[in-house]
Amino acid sequence: MNNPTAKALEIRGLTKAYPLPGGRTVAAVRDFSLRIEPGEFVTLLGPSGCGKTTVLRTLAGLEEPDAGEILLEGRSIATLPPHRRRIGLVFQNYALFPHMTVFENVAYSFRIRRTPEAAVRQEVAAALKAVGLDEMGGRLPGQLSGGQQQRVALARAFVMKPDLLLFDEPLSSLDAKLRVQVRGELRRLQKRLGTTALYVTHDQVEAMSLSDRIAVMRDGQVAQIGTPEEVYSRPASLFVADFVGRVNALHGRVVSHSNGYATVDVLNHRIDVPMSHVVGTELLILARPEAVQLRKAAGDGPVGVVEELEYCGDEIAYRVRVGTVLVVAVESALRRTWNIAQGDCVGLHLMQKALHVLPADVQAPMSEREIPSDDSTSMEAA
Amino acid sequence: MQVARTAGIAPARLLIPGRGWALAGLYPLVALLLAVFVAYPLVDLLGRAVHSDGRLSLTPLANLLADPYSRRVLWNTLSLGLTVAVVGTLLAALYAYAMTRVAMSWKGPWHFLALLPTISPPILMALSLILLYGRRGLITNGVFGLQTTALYGYWGLVAAQVLSYFPFAYLLLLNLFRGLDASLEEAAGTMGAHAGKVLTTVSLPLLAPGLAGSALLLFGYSLADLGNPLLLGGDYTVLSAQIYLAIIGMYDIPQGAALAVILLAPAVLLFFGHKHLAKATSFASVGGKGSIRHPQNRNPAVRAGALLLCGGVSMVIILQYATVLAGATTELFGINYAFTAKHFVLALTTSRGALLDTIGLGIVASAVAAVMGLLVAYFVARSRMPARGTVDFVANLPLAIPGTVIGLAFALAFNHRPLVLTGTALIIVAAFTVRALPYAIRSAVAALDQLHRSLDEASTNMGATAGQTLWRVLLPLVRPAVVGGMIFTFTRSVTTLSAVIFVVSPHWSLVTPAILSQMDRGDVGEAAALSVLLVVLVLMVIHGVPRLMGRDWRVGING
Ligand SMILES: Nc1ncnc2c1ncn2[C@@H]1O[C@H](COP(=O)(O)OP(=O)(O)O)[C@@H](O)[C@H]1O
Numbered sequence: 030m031n032n033p034t035a036k037a038l039e040i041r042g043l044t045k046a047y048p049l050p051g052g053r054t055v056a057a058v059r060d061f062s063l064r065i066e067p068g069e070f071v072t073l074l075g076p077s078g079c080g081k082t083t084v085l086r087t088l089a090g091l092e093e094p095d096a097g098e099i100l101l102e103g104r105s106i107a108t109l110p111p112h113r114r115r116i117g118l119v120f121q122n123y124a125l126f127p128h129m130t131v132f133e134n135v136a137y138s139f140r141i142r143r144t145p146e147a148a149v150r151q152e153v154a155a156a157l158k159a160v161g162l163d164e165m166g167g168r169l170p171g172q173l174s175g176g177q178q179q180r181v182a183l184a185r186a187f188v189m190k191p192d193l194l195l196f197d198e199p200l201s202s203l204d205a206k207l208r209v210q211v212r213g214e215l216r217r218l219q220k221r222l223g224t225t226a227l228y229v230t231h232d233q234v235e236a237m238s239l240s241d242r243i244a245v246m247r248d249g250q251v252a253q254i255g256t257p258e259e260v261y262s263r264p265a266s267l268f269v270a271d272f273v274g275r276v277n278a279l280h281g282r283v284v285s286h287s288n289g290y291a292t293v294d295v296l297n298h299r300i301d302v303p304m305s306h307v308v309g310t311e312l313l314i315l316a317r318p319e320a321v322q323l324r325k326a327a328g329d330g331p332v333g334v335v336e337e338l339e340y341c342g343d344e345i346a347y348r349v350r351v352g353t354v355l356v357v358a359v360e361s362a363l364r365r366t367w368n369i370a371q372g373d374c375v376g377l378h379l380m381q382k383a384l385h386v387l388p389a390d391v392q393a394p395m396s397e398r399e400i401p402s403d404d405s406t407s408m409e410a411a
Numbered sequence: 412m413q414v415a416r417t418a419g420i421a422p423a424r425l426l427i428p429g430r431g432w433a434l435a436g437l438y439p440l441v442a443l444l445l446a447v448f449v450a451y452p453l454v455d456l457l458g459r460a461v462h463s464d465g466r467l468s469l470t471p472l473a474n475l476l477a478d479p480y481s482r483r484v485l486w487n488t489l490s491l492g493l494t495v496a497v498v499g500t501l502l503a504a505l506y507a508y509a510m511t512r513v514a515m516s517w518k519g520p521w522h523f524l525a526l527l528p529t530i531s532p533p534i535l536m537a538l539s540l541i542l543l544y545g546r547r548g549l550i551t552n553g554v555f556g557l558q559t560t561a562l563y564g565y566w567g568l569v570a571a572q573v574l575s576y577f578p579f580a581y582l583l584l585l586n587l588f589r590g591l592d593a594s595l596e597e598a599a600g601t602m603g604a605h606a607g608k609v610l611t612t613v614s615l616p617l618l619a620p621g622l623a624g625s626a627l628l629l630f631g632y633s634l635a636d637l638g639n640p641l642l643l644g645g646d647y648t649v650l651s652a653q654i655y656l657a658i659i660g661m662y663d664i665p666q667g668a669a670l671a672v673i674l675l676a677p678a679v680l681l682f683f684g685h686k687h688l689a690k691a692t693s694f695a696s697v698g699g700k701g702s703i704r705h706p707q708n709r710n711p712a713v714r715a716g717a718l719l720l721c722g723g724v725s726m727v728i729i730l731q732y733a734t735v736l737a738g739a740t741t742e743l744f745g746i747n748y749a750f751t752a753k754h755f756v757l758a759l760t761t762s763r764g765a766l767l768d769t770i771g772l773g774i775v776a777s778a779v780a781a782v783m784g785l786l787v788a789y790f791v792a793r794s795r796m797p798a799r800g801t802v803d804f805v806a807n808l809p810l811a812i813p814g815t816v817i818g819l820a821f822a823l824a825f826n827h828r829p830l831v832l833t834g835t836a837l838i839i840v841a842a843f844t845v846r847a848l849p850y851a852i853r854s855a856v857a858a859l860d861q862l863h864r865s866l867d868e869a870s871t872n873m874g875a876t877a878g879q880t881l882w883r884v885l886l887p888l889v890r891p892a893v894v895g896g897m898i899f900t901f902t903r904s905v906t907t908l909s910a911v912i913f914v915v916s917p918h919w920s921l922v923t924p925a926i927l928s929q930m931d932r933g934d935v936g937e938a939a940a941l942s943v944l945l946v947v948l949v950l951m952v953i954h955g956v957p958r959l960m961g962r963d964w965r966v967g968i969n970g
């Protein structure tokens with residue numbers, strides 16, 4: 030936000046349906062609204078097919094929206110062709126020009142604008158240096174590794190100093206380690222230049238680590254928008270909670286309430302939540318695995334049996350059966366207090382500060398749905 | 412050459428270990444056949460061209476090149492080839508663009524009609540052009556009352572060859588346009604390039620190798636064409652026709668051989684130019700799978716233009732075929748348009764031998780080419796046989812050689828000892844097979860690519876005997892590509908004129924030379940009837956055989 034020329038983006042009621050063969054259509058984006066402040070980094074996070082790419086492509090002018098407005102610093106750009114929009118797009122497959130050298134790829138936008146040669150050299154050299162490719166200018170994209178190609182794509186987008194930068198899952202074809210590395214570089218570049226950015230991914234870790242704010246998308250609409258912390262700790266729905274991380278969704282029922290606190294029956298035990306609800310209301314208590322603490326001896330909380338134990342190096346995950354419900358708890362491997370083993374009887378403690386309460390809607394609580402599959406993968410965002 | 416692509420794949424032990432040895436025993440036989448039927452005739456031909464009075468000499472070639480008339484012919488050949496290459500590529504590119512990038516109706520029919528000439532004898536185009544625009548042509552004479560010979564010569568040849576051969580370029584460019592990564596153009600757009608700039612900086616540079624390849628392809632087809640130059644050339648003589656006249660008209664074999672060698676030179680240059688081009692400019696696709704969803708141009712003017720182009724070209728093609736059909740069903744096209752079936756009756760009686768021979772020898776050749784193709788592909792790509800590079804080279808050589816040259820080389824080489832085949836069916840089958848072999852190898856490579864060594868291991872592992880593995884696993888996998896290759900060989904064989912004109916005999920006659928001689932005699936109706944029968948036959952094979960087999964033959968050919 031240190032860039033005084035950074036622009037705000039406002040999307041209002043964006044709607045787009047694709048025609049299918051046979052005269053039908055598929056609604057890709059429905060009444061989508063979002064505001065991005067100047068210099069802000071916002072991520073669209075959602076499962077594959079929820080319309081993320083479509084949003085980016087309509088912003089870039091590559092698809093025509095059926096309805097809705099796109100305002101860049103208050104000016105509507107919806108009718109401009111792509112080359113007039115000054116919006117950079119980093120494609121999922123990088124879209125590097127295979128017949129041009131790395132240098133020429135990055136210089137492309139300058140060549141189009143007929144920038145003087147000296148300035149081009151300077152800008153491109155700086156951009157290549159920024160992504161650590163100053164030696165590679167003379168190569169063809171085909172002679173680079175995947176990570177290097179990715180960096181060329183980033184340099185090419187940043188160097189044109191667009192009003193808005195769009196990224197469509199740019200890291201998805203890199204291996205895990207490289208992904209983390211390039212992720213950091215990308216964020217630093219964006220911070221330094223202060224360009225307003227909209228980033229698309231289906232990887233919640235990527236979204237959290239990069240973004241000022243995250244817009245979780247579902248079926249072409251925004252399910253929730255907020256800072257990574259808000260989205261993680263106070264998800265607006267079970268869908269959001271589930272998509273941004275592992276979660277125990279426990280069924281609860283209000284048994285009594287007094288001055289702003291409701292006492293809720295969860296796992297046959299009482300906890301207090303700071304909310305007033307009518308007695309008898311069904312609730313969903315969301316507890317992240319790290320909000321569940323295990324104790325060797327049964328305390329005054331629920332008691333369960335450790336069915337499975339997963340050692341992941343930095344942390345240990347336990348699956349604990351409490352009656353018919355499976356609860357997942359994780360503990361930092363270093364802080365491991367008890368030597369808990371499979372089959373042990375443990376007491377559970379739900380950290381009240383870290384719980385989040387949702388009205389129980391039509392969806393069944395996660396943990397109960399989980400029981401038959403006995404597999405944690407569906408609890409993590411796929 | 413074609414198969415080198417897969418050489419990196421671990422050689423599958425085709426079937427069981429022992430069978431590998433059985434196959435290895437066939438290697439010398441395959442090499443011998445290639446030596447006798449590809450290398451030997453060409454060497455024999457070259458030898459004739461560089462011999463004079465029994466001594467090694469370049470005089471015949473030098474004399475030819477010094478002779479003003481021959482130089483005219485050479486010049487004619489090259490300028491016709493160049494025109495056809497440029498006009499045909501332009502037409503094919505526009506057609507392919509309209510088909511891939513413009514929102515247009517009836518793409519199915521436009522595609523089918525554009526491809527129709529690829530399965531017809533090129534001589535058919537000459538025939539219908541004569542019927543429409545010749546001295547007594549329906550349009551020139553019938554409609555405009557002209558008595559003109561303007562059709563005969565350069566422009567008639569350009570029209571006939573462009574119509575006959577642009578579909579091959581269209582097919583090539585269609586795949587290219589479809590495969591072009593759409594996100595590259597979009598990326599250029601987001602970086603500030605307007606449509607024109609995107610075209611000149613991204614699309615055209617990426618398509619350039621393909622366009623050049625298409626031009627080289629068309630140039631090669633034009634060089635090799637014999638039927639159109641014979642029927643439409645008039646005073647405009649090109650090399651292939653000159654060879655024909657030298658051999659058939661003047662029995663001047665040394666002259667014919669020398670001309671053939673001169674025709675060979677540009678053809679071979681083209682071939683290697685093409686290969687080099689493909690290698691030098693094939694940009695490795697970068698960064699994973701691109702998008703092939705190309706936006707469809709909806710600009711009304713562009714749509715109208717595209718429809719006009721595709722519709723117009725399709726109409727011209729329909730007119731060509733309709734004219735041949737009309738010529739086959741009227742008393743005497745141009746003079747008496749009364750309906751008659753007599754030409755078909757005649758075609759089915761007097762030319763019955765030619766029809767049956769064509770079908771029979773075509774079938775035999777496609778089977779032989781399929782087996783040879785599989786063997787060569789296996790030995791070159793999946794075995795460690797000695798000299799397999801040479802085998803590969805020789806087997807693919809016919810790609811570079813015009814049909815006229817192959818035909819002449821066969822006729823001359825197998826007319827003297829040690830191997831006299833003149834007048835036999837074998838020489839025709841061999842000519843068909845040799846011409847089709849490079850394509851058969853390509854299909855076979857595609858087929859072998861379906862076979863991973865783990866397949867037969869898995870099958871054996873599950874308790875299948877070698878026979879069951881062959882029957883239930885390997886054959887079904889190989890079949891579509893091999894059948895596709897066979898259909899292609901058959902189509903190519905029965906429609907070629909240039910490769911067989913010198914090897915047919917009274918005992919074994921073929922349809923295309925029969926059409927040519929009927930045209931010569933003025934039996935236009937019978938020639939048209941035979942052409943119609945040939946097209947119907949090929950259409951039946953192309954659409955019928957895969958249906959009988961329950962597969963799409965194109966699978967095999969594109970591989
Ligand atoms: N060009 C298109 N034609 C038809 N349907 C499309 C097209 N592009 C996307 N879709 C459909 O629209 C929906 C949203 O797609 P997309 O925006 O690509 O989602 P995401 O990027 O979140 O995976 C999907 O159901 C997809 O199948």
Ligand SMILES: [Mg+2]
Nearest residue numbers: 078081082197
């Ligand atoms: Mg997407």
